[in-house]
Amino acid sequence: MQRYLIRRVLWLIPVMIFISLITFALMHSVPGGPWDREKKLAPSVVENLNRRYGLDKPYWEQYTNFLVNAARGDLGVSFIYQDRKVTDVISEGLPVTATLALVAVGVALIVGVPLGIAAALRQNSWIDYICLFVATIGASVPNFVMGMVLIIVLSVGLHLLPTGGWGDWQKVVMPALALGSYPAALLARITRASMIEAIRQDYVRTARAKGLVETVVLTRHIVKNALIPVVTILGPLAATLITGSFIIESIFAIPGVGKFYIQAIFARDYGLMMGMTLFYAVTIAVANLLVDIMYAFIDPRIRYH
Amino acid sequence: MTALAQGIELTMPPRRQASLWGDAWRRLIRNRMAVLGGMIVLLLLLVALLADVIAPHSPTKQDYTNIMAPPGGQFILGTDALGRDQLSRLIYGARVAVAVGIFTQFLILAIGLPIGAVAALMGGRIDNALMRFTDIVYAFPDLLLIILLSTALREQPIKSVWGGLLIIFFAIGVVSWVDIARLARGQILSLKEREFVEAARAIGADTAHIIWKHLLPNALGPIIVSVTFGIPRAIFTEATLSFLGLGITPPNPSWGSMIQDGYQAIFAFPHLVLFPALCIAITLLAFTFLGDGLRDALDPRMK
Numbered sequence: 001m002q003r004y005l006i007r008r009v010l011w012l013i014p015v016m017i018f019i020s021l022i023t024f025a026l027m028h029s030v031p032g033g034p035w036d037r038e039k040k041l042a043p044s045v046v047e048n049l050n051r052r053y054g055l056d057k058p059y060w061e062q063y064t065n066f067l068v069n070a071a072r073g074d075l076g077v078s079f080i081y082q083d084r085k086v087t088d089v090i091s092e093g094l095p096v097t098a099t100l101a102l103v104a105v106g107v108a109l110i111v112g113v114p115l116g117i118a119a120a121l122r123q124n125s126w127i128d129y130i131c132l133f134v135a136t137i138g139a140s141v142p143n144f145v146m147g148m149v150l151i152i153v154l155s156v157g158l159h160l161l162p163t164g165g166w167g168d169w170q171k172v173v174m175p176a177l178a179l180g181s182y183p184a185a186l187l188a189r190i191t192r193a194s195m196i197e198a199i200r201q202d203y204v205r206t207a208r209a210k211g212l213v214e215t216v217v218l219t220r221h222i223v224k225n226a227l228i229p230v231v232t233i234l235g236p237l238a239a240t241l242i243t244g245s246f247i248i249e250s251i252f253a254i255p256g257v258g259k260f261y262i263q264a265i266f267a268r269d270y271g272l273m274m275g276m277t278l279f280y281a282v283t284i285a286v287a288n289l290l291v292d293i294m295y296a297f298i299d300p301r302i303r304y305h
Numbered sequence: 306m307t308a309l310a311q312g313i314e315l316t317m318p319p320r321r322q323a324s325l326w327g328d329a330w331r332r333l334i335r336n337r338m339a340v341l342g343g344m345i346v347l348l349l350l351l352v353a354l355l356a357d358v359i360a361p362h363s364p365t366k367q368d369y370t371n372i373m374a375p376p377g378g379q380f381i382l383g384t385d386a387l388g389r390d391q392l393s394r395l396i397y398g399a400r401v402a403v404a405v406g407i408f409t410q411f412l413i414l415a416i417g418l419p420i421g422a423v424a425a426l427m428g429g430r431i432d433n434a435l436m437r438f439t440d441i442v443y444a445f446p447d448l449l450l451i452i453l454l455s456t457a458l459r460e461q462p463i464k465s466v467w468g469g470l471l472i473i474f475f476a477i478g479v480v481s482w483v484d485i486a487r488l489a490r491g492q493i494l495s496l497k498e499r500e501f502v503e504a505a506r507a508i509g510a511d512t513a514h515i516i517w518k519h520l521l522p523n524a525l526g527p528i529i530v531s532v533t534f535g536i537p538r539a540i541f542t543e544a545t546l547s548f549l550g551l552g553i554t555p556p557n558p559s560w561g562s563m564i565q566d567g568y569q570a571i572f573a574f575p576h577l578v579l580f581p582a583l584c585i586a587i588t589l590l591a592f593t594f595l596g597d598g599l600r601d602a603l604d605p606r607m608k
Contacts, residue, residue: 015444022445026457136597140589142541144548145582148564152575163571243448247545251568262549265456273456277449284446 001296008292012285019281020070020274024063027270053079053271066274075275080267086275089260096166097249097256101241103176108183113230115184116191117223123196131188138185144247147178151251164253175252179244183237190230198226231295238287242280329526332602339598345591352396353403362390364397365556373574385566385577387556394558395584401559402588405473405543406536412478413485413535418528420482421489425497426516436490443483451476451542455551469554473546477539488531492524526603533599537592544585560585 041049050056054065066076075086112135119131154174155163165171198204199222207217245258253259257276264272333339352359361381368388376383382391424435454476458464463471496502502519510518546552547561555562560581567577 015441018441019445022450023453026453030457030460136590136593137586140537140541140593141586142544142589144545144561144564145585148568148571148578148582149586151571152579156572156575239446243446246448246452247549250549265452265549265551268456273453277453280446280449281444285444 005293008289012282012289015285016278016281017067020067020278021063023274023277024059024066027274028059030268030270053077070275070278075279076271078264078269078272080264080269080272086272086279089272090257090276090279093255093257093260096254097245097258100172100175100179100245100248100254100256103172104180104241104244105183105237107176107180108187111180112184112187113191113227116188117195117226119188119192120195120199120226128192131192135185135188135192138181139189141181143178143182143244144251146181147174147248147251150174150178164251166254166256171252171254175248175254178251179241179248182240182244186233186237187230190233191226194229195222195226198222201225228295228298231291231298234294235288235291239284242284329599329602333598336598336601338594339602342591342594342596342598345587346595349399349588349591350403353400356396356400360390360393360396362393364393364558365389373570373577376576382580383574383576385563386570389556389558391563391577391580394563395560395580398558398560398563398581398584399588401470401553401557402540402543402585404470405477406540406592408474409477409481409539410532410535412474413482414528414532416478417482417485418489421486421491422493422516422520424486425490425493426512432490435486439483439486442480443487445480447480448542448545450480451546452549452551454479455546459551465554468557469552473543473552476546477542481535481539484535485528485531488527489524492527493520496520496523530596530600530603533592533596537589537596540585540592541589 047056054062057065069076073087075090078084078086078089081089115131115134119128122128151163151174154161161170161174163174203225204217204221207221208214212221242258245256246262247258248254249256249259250262260272261276261280263269264276333343366389368384368390370388371380371384372388373386374380374384374388376391380390380392382395384390385394420435420439424432424439455472458472458476459469463475466472497515497520502515505515505519543552543559544561544564547559548565550562550565552561553559563581564578564585567574567581571578
């Protein structure tokens with residue numbers, strides 16, 4: 001286990017180097033630069049700005065500087081919002097994004113898991129078909145389309161909820177539903193499949209044969225074991241929530257990290273983009289690692305080498 | 306039982322000639338959702354192919370006397386803020402969606418299959434290197450890399466090729482080959498140890514023959530399923546990119562960019578968002594149902 005852990009953590013290093021290298025190369029392959037304005041800046045100003053941000057140095061030096069700083073937890077500065085550090089932007093938006101993501105995961109768990117369980121218990125009944133249909137819709141309709149449909153129904157049609165902003169619970173409902181629909185669908189599908197698998201296991205027959213009450217068989221033997229594989233999708237879910245947050249936060253005008261990221265793309269704020277890309281990549285990689293470790297603890301049959 | 310007991314010879318009904326593909330086809334058409342999905346996909350293909358013929362207006366012509374016209378009359382689904390016919394834009398948008406869905410798959414196969422196949426067939430150090438590379442690309446969050454790539458490419462001269470479609474093909478293809486590479490490697494690794502491949506080798510078949518006649522045809526089922534799911538994923542990504550303004554170049558219509566355009570006036574004219582949103586949703590659902598059906602049909606053990 002320990003050796004596995006060390007190997008997994010060390011494996012993060014080449015992954016991060018590759019990701020930062022690709023990001024760096026792409027950002028610098030773009031002609032024009034962060035100082036392109038409607039009104040041209042004087043060459044001396046551009047020169048000063050370049051010197052200030054280290055853009056006058058050769059590429060390899062800029063890149064190694066970035067890497068060394070990133071390893072120290074400094075992700076560089078934004079080029080557009082003068083003097084704002086990438087870490088400041090992230091720590092400003094993170095509580096908002098994290099709240100949104102947590103509510104979305106909550107929605108997904110509350111909707112997806114019971115739906116999957118109910119479908120598996122009544123396989124091939126109408127509830128099963130409804131579950132599969134809802135899950136297919138949730139898994140195949142993009143979150144921004146979901147968001148738009150929610151706005152049209154709940155805001156434009158019924159005047160129930162505000163279309164955007166942040167601060168009170170009404171403003172969280174639609175973005176959380178839009179962001180949570182895909183995870184909910186995924187959870188429902190996985191829970192259903194893994195429940196169907198668990199129901200057929202020998203230990204369930206043994207539990208019934210020894211005369212256990214059905215509710216105990218269901219909760220202790222079937223559901224508890226069926227939920228183990230569900231943990232595996234929590235890793236990919238982190239990636240879904242993060243990339244989903246770009247779009248959802250932009251639609252619903254939510255001041256989270258994702259909105260800053262999209263703004264950085266349009267402003268060609270390379271400093272902010274690079275720093276945030278690395279931050280996202282680390283978050284997703286760590287989430288995957290945590291899920292794998294958690295999985296080994298929950299399911300004693302799994303041994304890592 | 307009685308027949309056996311009496312020692313009477315059993316007459317077997319003549320065995321139906323059943324090929325793998327024939328069986329799969331029969332299983333597929335028994336799946337109602339898959340058939341429905343398949344029919345919608347066919348309809349979408351027709352609309353995309355015949356866009357020039359069936360579109361009542363030009364998708365890009367601006368009619369300033371008919372701005373934000375309501376549905377009905379001369380413009381069946383109304384016009385947008387620039388007086389462009391929404392139905393025609395949806396029809397041409399189908400062409401974009403189909404083009405993205407299909408051409409990205411060719412690119413994905415062209416990159417992914419050779420990498421997976423070479424890794425599986427060569428083994429050893431080459432396999433190791435290729436798979437580590439695949440793992441690293443896999444670790445890069447898809448949409449993040451696609452957004453970065455299309456941001457960078459939009460500043461290059463290729464941005465105007467095919468109204469920005471080339472960038473989208475490229476960005477999606479270069480990122481999404483990983484699944485196919487892993488799938489192809491896994492399939493070939495397990496197939497090449499099987500008896501029929503051993504037998505072919507024993508009677509002296511050369512490697513090329515084994516790859517083309519034995520390995521690839523047998524790996525085809527899962528690859529077809531993966532491609533069927535890859536098409537909606539690519540359409541999904543294109544819609545998202547265009548929604549973010551990173552996709553197709555205006556004024557060319559894409560469902561994603563139509564939603565973005567319509568979103569500005571969603572309270573007054575919700576239908577400008579609703580129709581493209583429905584097009585995306587129905588298209589993606591149709592491909593998913595077809596994909597689910599194909600998966601169950603081609604590999605009944607997988608569910």
